[in-house]
Amino acid sequence: MHSLHLYQWGYNMESAIKFIREKIGDFMPDTGIILGSGLGDFADNFDSIKIPYSEIDGFEKSNVQGHKGQLVFAEINGKKIIMMQGRYHYYEGYSLDAVTYPVKVMKKLGVKTLIITNAAGAISGDYLPGELMFITDHLNFMGTNPLIGKNDDTLGTRFPDMSEVYSKELIKTAVNAAEKLNINYQKGVYVATTGPSYETPAEINMYRILGANAVGMSTVPEAIVANYCGIKVLGISCLTNYAAGVNDTPLNHQEVIDTADKVKDNFKKLLTEILNQI
Ligand code: HPA
Numbered sequence: 001m002h003s004l005h006l007y008q009w010g011y012n013m014e015s016a017i018k019f020i021r022e023k024i025g026d027f028m029p030d031t032g033i034i035l036g037s038g039l040g041d042f043a044d045n046f047d048s049i050k051i052p053y054s055e056i057d058g059f060e061k062s063n064v065q066g067h068k069g070q071l072v073f074a075e076i077n078g079k080k081i082i083m084m085q086g087r088y089h090y091y092e093g094y095s096l097d098a099v100t101y102p103v104k105v106m107k108k109l110g111v112k113t114l115i116i117t118n119a120a121g122a123i124s125g126d127y128l129p130g131e132l133m134f135i136t137d138h139l140n141f142m143g144t145n146p147l148i149g150k151n152d153d154t155l156g157t158r159f160p161d162m163s164e165v166y167s168k169e170l171i172k173t174a175v176n177a178a179e180k181l182n183i184n185y186q187k188g189v190y191v192a193t194t195g196p197s198y199e200t201p202a203e204i205n206m207y208r209i210l211g212a213n214a215v216g217m218s219t220v221p222e223a224i225v226a227n228y229c230g231i232k233v234l235g236i237s238c239l240t241n242y243a244a245g246v247n248d249t250p251l252n253h254q255e256v257i258d259t260a261d262k263v264k265d266n267f268k269k270l271l272t273e274i275l276n277q278i
Contacts, residue, residue: 012057012058013057013058013101013104013105013108015057016056016057016058016059016105017105017108017109019055019056019057020051020056020071020105020109021109023049023051024049024073027049027073027080028080028109028110029073029080029081029082029106029109029110029111030079030080030110030111030112030113031079031080031081031082031111031112031113031114031115031275031278032081032082032083032084032103032106032111032113032114032115032231033081033082033083033084033114033115033116033117033271034083034084034087034102034114034115034116034117034219034222035083035084035085035086035087035117036087036116036117036118036119036218036219036238036260037118037119037238037240037256037257037260038119038238038240038256038257038259038260038261038264039117039119039238039260039264039267040068040085040086041264042083042264042267042268042271043072043074043083043085045268046072046074046075046076047074047075048072048073048074049072049073049074050070050071050072050073050085051070051071051073052069052070053069053070053071053086054069056071056105058101058105059101059102060088060094060098068085068086069085069086070085070086071083071084071085071102072084072085076272076275077272077275077276079275079278081275082106082109082111084102087099087102087218087222088102089195089196089217089218090142090194090195090217090218090221091194091195091196091217096142096144096145096146096148096221097146097149099146099221099222100146100221100222100224100225102222103222103225103226103229103231104152104155104225104229106231107155107226107229107230107231111231112231112232113170113231113232113233113234113278114222114226114231114232114233114234115233115234115235115236115271115274116219116222116223116226116233116234116235116236117235117236117237117238117267117271118190118216118218118219118235118236118237118238119216119237119238119240119256119259119260120133120190120214120215120216120237120238120239120240121198121199121204121214121215121216121239121240121241121242121243121244121246121251122213122214122239122241122242122243122246123191123204123207123208123212123213123214123215123243123246124188124208124213125246126186127186127188127213127214127239128239129239129240129241129242129259130239130259130262130263131184131185131186131239132178132183132184132185132186132236132237132238132239132263132266132267132270133185133186133187133188133190133213133214133236133237133239134166134171134174134175134185134186134187134188134234134235134236135166135187135188135189135190135214135219135223135234135235135236135237136166136171136187136188136189137165137166137189137190138165138166138189138190138191138192138219138220138223138235139189139190139191139192139207139210139211139212140192140220140224141191141192141193141207142192142193142194142220142221143194145224146221146222146224146225147160147224147225147228155228155229156228156229156230157228160227160228162224162227164227165223165224165227165233166223166233166234166235167232167233167234169232170232170233170234170278171187171234173234173274173277173278174234174236174270174274175187176277177270177273177274177276177277178270180273181266181269181270181273183266183269183270186213186239188212188213188214189211189212189213189214190212190213190214190215190216190219190220190235190237191207191210191212191214191215191216192215192216192217192218192219192220192221193215193216193217194217195217196217198243198244198251199215199243199244200244200245201244201245202245203244204243204244204245204246205245207243214237214239214243215243216237219235219237223235234274236267236270238259238260238263238267239259240255240256240257240259240260240263241255241256241259
């Protein structure tokens with residue numbers, strides 16, 4: 001299945017790029033942003049060119065609640081940005097090829113820096129719902145890897161180094177931006193599961209022992225592919241809830257959406273300031 005997909009993506013990519021180029025003309029995005037749960041409307045604040053995923057070769061239709069499913073091209077503080085309003089999740093049944101295909105398209109469009117955002121559960125006691133966490137590293141517990149299959153040598157090497165997936169320099173930039181705005185932040189390790197079920201308390205305990213500070217169902221595939229392609233990555237988690245077993249409350253998606261909604265004004269300010277400083 002993987003090789004079949006790759007074969008297909010290989011063909012679609014060129015026509016996807018051509019199609020996007022026709023829509024955006026000489027707009028050359030150099031920074032990409034993947035907007036996570038509850039944060040999608042950041043993209044609504046700017047004059048932009050929008051392209052629904054459904055119109056682009058190789059993009060699957062995105063159907064998760066709260067996500068629009070389109071590429072948004074906008075200039076923010078003089079920076080040319082491409083945003084994903086809605087992302088593909090592995091738990092929806094998409095292959096990791098489909099999940100990470102937009103990152104490869106961004107690379108072909110000239111993107112050098114990618115900001116990946118998500119909602120995540122807080123694993124350690126010092127990390128609180130409502131806080132933002134800059135991702136310093138990850139644990140891939142998805143049990144698979146987006147680079148499995150035939151390697152595309154035009155994008156990256158077969159066995160790419162992953163010793164600094166999340167750019168230290170970009171974390172410094174993000175820290176500076178947060179401090180300037182007086183926004184509280186954390187730094188930590190993000191563990192990715194497939195979902196869609198939330199974790200059990202025993203699983204969260206295991207992840208804590210292994211060094212994870214936050215848990216979510218996204219980001220890692222896109223970060224691996226971006227790093228493989230030579231795109232610098234900044235990962236920001238919006239901690240929306242205590243992970244399972246940290247307190248006695250059962251988890252639900254509404255809580256995730258509600259917290260992300262409360263944090264989103266700070267998140268937008270921070271993103272804008274980070275774009276200023278990049
Ligand atoms: N677990 C996994 N994914 C999540 C969580 C969580 O607790 N919160 C938001 N996304």
